Amino acid sequence: xxxxxxxxxxxxxxxxxxxxxxxxxxxxxxxxxxxxxxxxxxxxxxxxxxxxxxxxxxxxxxxxxxxxxxxxxxxxxxxxxxxxxxxxxxxxxxxxxxxxxxxxxxxxxxxxxxxxxxxxxxxxxxxxxxxxxxxxxxxxxxxxxxxxxxxxxxxxxxxxxxxxxxxxxxxxxxxxxxxxxxxxxxxxxxxxxxxxxxxxxxxxxxxxxxxxxxxxxxxxxxxxxxxxxxxxxxxxxxxxxxxxxxxxxxxxxxxxxxxxxxxxxxxxxxxxxxxxxxxxxxxxxxxxxxxxxxxxxxxxxxxxxxxxxxxxxxxxxxxxxxxxxxxxxxxxxxxxxxxxxxxxxxxxxxxxxxxxxxxxxxxxxxxxxxxxxxxxxxxxxxxxxxxxxxxxxxxxxxxxxxxxxxxxxxxxxxxxxxxxxxxxxxxxxxxxxxxxxxxxxxxxxxxxxxxxxxxxxxxxxxxxxxxxxxxxxxxxxxxxxxxxxxxxxxxxxxxxxxxxxxxxxxxxxxxxxxxxxxxxxxxxxxxxxxxxxxxxxxxxxxxxxxxxxxxxxxxxxxxxxxxxxxxxxxxxxxxxxxxxxxxxxxxxxxxxx
Amino acid sequence: xxxxxxxxxxxxxxxxxxxxxxxxxxxxxxxxxxxxxxxxxxxxxxxxxxxxxxxxxxxxxxxxxxxxxxxxxxxxxxxxxxxxxxxx
Numbered sequence: 001x002x003x004x005x006x007x008x009x010x011x012x013x014x015x016x017x018x019x020x021x022x023x024x025x026x027x028x029x030x031x032x033x034x035x036x037x038x039x040x041x042x043x044x045x046x047x048x049x050x051x052x053x054x055x056x057x058x059x060x061x062x063x064x065x066x067x068x069x070x071x072x073x074x075x076x077x078x079x080x081x082x083x084x085x086x087x088x089x090x091x092x093x094x095x096x097x098x099x100x101x102x103x104x105x106x107x108x109x110x111x112x113x114x115x116x117x118x119x120x121x122x123x124x125x126x127x128x129x130x131x132x133x134x135x136x137x138x139x140x141x142x143x144x145x146x147x148x149x150x151x152x153x154x155x156x157x158x159x160x161x162x163x164x165x166x167x168x169x170x171x172x173x174x175x176x177x178x179x180x181x182x183x184x185x186x187x188x189x190x191x192x193x194x195x196x197x198x199x200x201x202x203x204x205x206x207x208x209x210x211x212x213x214x215x216x217x218x219x220x221x222x223x224x225x226x227x228x229x230x231x232x233x234x235x236x237x238x239x240x241x242x243x244x245x246x247x248x249x250x251x252x253x254x255x256x257x258x259x260x261x262x263x264x265x266x267x268x269x270x271x272x273x274x275x276x277x278x279x280x281x282x283x284x285x286x287x288x289x290x291x292x293x294x295x296x297x298x299x300x301x302x303x304x305x306x307x308x309x310x311x312x313x314x315x316x317x318x319x320x321x322x323x324x325x326x327x328x329x330x331x332x333x334x335x336x337x338x339x340x341x342x343x344x345x346x347x348x349x350x351x352x353x354x355x356x357x358x359x360x361x362x363x364x365x366x367x368x369x370x371x372x373x374x375x376x377x378x379x380x381x382x383x384x385x386x387x388x389x390x391x392x393x394x395x396x397x398x399x400x401x402x403x404x405x406x407x408x409x410x411x412x413x414x415x416x417x418x419x420x421x422x423x424x425x426x427x428x429x430x431x432x433x434x435x436x437x438x439x440x441x442x443x444x445x446x447x448x449x450x451x452x453x454x455x456x457x458x459x460x461x462x463x464x465x466x467x468x469x470x471x472x473x474x475x476x477x478x479x480x481x482x483x484x485x486x487x488x489x490x491x492x493x494x495x496x497x498x499x500x501x502x503x504x505x506x507x508x509x510x511x512x513x514x515x516x517x518x519x520x521x522x523x524x525x526x527x528x529x530x531x532x533x534x535x536x537x538x539x540x541x542x543x544x545x546x547x548x549x550x551x552x553x554x555x556x557x558x559x560x561x562x563x564x565x566x567x568x569x570x571x572x573x574x575x576x577x578x579x580x581x582x583x584x585x586x587x588x589x590x591x592x593x
Numbered sequence: 594x595x596x597x598x599x600x601x602x603x604x605x606x607x608x609x610x611x612x613x614x615x616x617x618x619x620x621x622x623x624x625x626x627x628x629x630x631x632x633x634x635x636x637x638x639x640x641x642x643x644x645x646x647x648x649x650x651x652x653x654x655x656x657x658x659x660x661x662x663x664x665x666x667x668x669x670x671x672x673x674x675x676x677x678x679x680x681x
Binding site: 239440445 | 598600605644648650652653655657673677678679680
């Protein structure tokens with residue numbers, strides 16, 4: 001089979017051992033790469049009850065058969081681990097250049113186990129891996145670490161943690177190429193717990209393809225389609241993802257002030273349109289990507305920096321009651337440099353603001369206090385004062401101070417910008433997402449607001465589950481390819497299946513790809529059930545279930561989760577407690593679970 | 594006259610964030626926008642039909658272009674017009 005690197009690099013930081021062995025190609029065929037391969041390996045390597053911050057947890061970095069082929073958006077890679085924030089299975093993926101370079105080293109998978117006695121970094125040059133002392137790097141910010149280790153755009157690439165990960169913040173990200181993030185669920189804390197500061201990759205390998213003519217044809221066709229789609233050729237390059245701010249606010253689905261409101265009076269001030277007129281310098285792109293959704297912004301304090309994205313702008317903006325775009329750009333940069341998940345960081349600050357205003361916490365934090373964003377993030381990274389509790393994420397913070405209902409999270413993962421009282425299907429999707437509330441595990445925004453591919457009634461409850469399931473399965477399939485979901489805004493899933501076939505020589509139809517996604521989804525579900533999660537964890541914050549939305553076009557609505565959930569379990573082929581049946585598992589070739 | 598708010602490339606192309614124009618239905622309002630701002634035609638229409646994925650909201654409620662263009666418009670209405678946009 002071609003496309004895949006057929007080797008695993010397995011490093012044990014406790015013993016210092018470095019081993020390589022073959023990738024199980026039957027597993028590769030069933031799970032492809034990225035998220036799929038990562039979560040399948042995690043099932044075997046991290047059993048129930050393991051403390052995510054103990055040496056028994058592992059980090060599994062994976063690429064896929066398309067990675068590094070120059071097919072559009074084939075730059076992404078994944079990390080899989082057990083989340084220290086949620087306790088669920090976790091995968092996160094990132095763009096930039098590191099993934100492509102990792103593929104060039106000749107490995108499909110890097111497993112990191114154990115814990116080094118002192119800070120170390122790993123260097124992989126082609127197939128040779130070494131562990132080096134990192135005492136001189138420990139404590140440095142991400143940008144300085146990345147620079148000192150010789151980051152060189154598409155020749156040598158650095159992945160590292162910043163102070164947040166070193167200090168085991170449960171919302172710490174792993175950063176790559178300086179400003180890209182494996183963000184959600186706290187993988188940075190896992191890396192920090194291993195005393196692992198960085199992983200540097202430098203490779204010269206090329207990916208072979210089975211059918212070069214068909215591969216070239218698919219790449220050419222994809223290029224044409226992405227150029228023809230106004231989403232990928234105009235909206236995203238010109239305005240970035242922050243273009244969503246005004247639209248989501250307009251329909252009354254922009255979570256505001258810790259989800260107390262669903263519209264923000266300052267939305268225009270922090271919109272993609274305003275960013276384009278003020279702080280935007282230019283757009284940029286990941287390796288092999290024609291879409292150019294990346295923003296490069298500039299403020300006096302930060303100089304030219306990447307970002308911000310929509311979710312980040314929302315998290316430090318509407319969620320904190322802040323309409324100061326400059327402060328948001330600076331907060332985004334700080335998150336990148338300290339190594340934080342911006343959604344969790346911003347939303348945790350929003351939670352702290354409400355706790356403070358309601359008297360649960362003695363703090364100066366108040367909604368609208370843009371001046372406190374930067375110092376608060378520093379306090380969180382270094383665990384100073386209230387920052388020490390905030391570093392644990394909003395659910396642990398709110399629980400510590402006696403008001404867990406004020407954490408806007410699912411399974412402990414902070415929710416994204418979309419207030420599901422304005423999008424019922426989105427509510428079901430967030431409640432059932434395997435890694436906690438996540439819009440990147442399927443996103444009902446397309447169907448319920450954008451008309452992508454068609455518009456459905458966002459307030460309707462019955463019938464939503466089939467759409468949610470398709471979105472979740474498709475999203476898992478794309479994560480296993482590991483491509484960028486923005487490519488799917490211009491290109492149908494069929495093109496990805498045909499390209500995978502051309503690269504690997506294995507026939508994959510569209511249905512096979514979606515089946516891969518369904519397989520991954522069910523495996524993740526089984527992992528969480530094995531950890532003790534139940535159907536009771538498929539829920540949303542009380543506020544969204546019982547407090548009617550107060551504003552605008554969504555006024556009066558709550559999320560009607562129960563009927564949607566019953567329908568969802570049935571449609572998934574699970575029992576009434578949300579457990580995949582033996583029949584479903586056998587259908588997905590997961591019978592050994 | 595209803596208030597019409599423009600977003601993204603529609604602002605850049607027209608130089609306007611919002612306008613008021615007559616029209617008894619959404620279809621009429623769109624027609625009047627294109628007459629006043631011909632530069633917007635290519636972003637909104639394709640062979641005289643509304644372009645796929647143009648998003649129309651009336652008082653924050655999304656309109657299905659397949660069925661909603663004949664919806665009547667009142668003076669208190671606020672119409673949002675978005676070109677095809679996407680994000681995460």
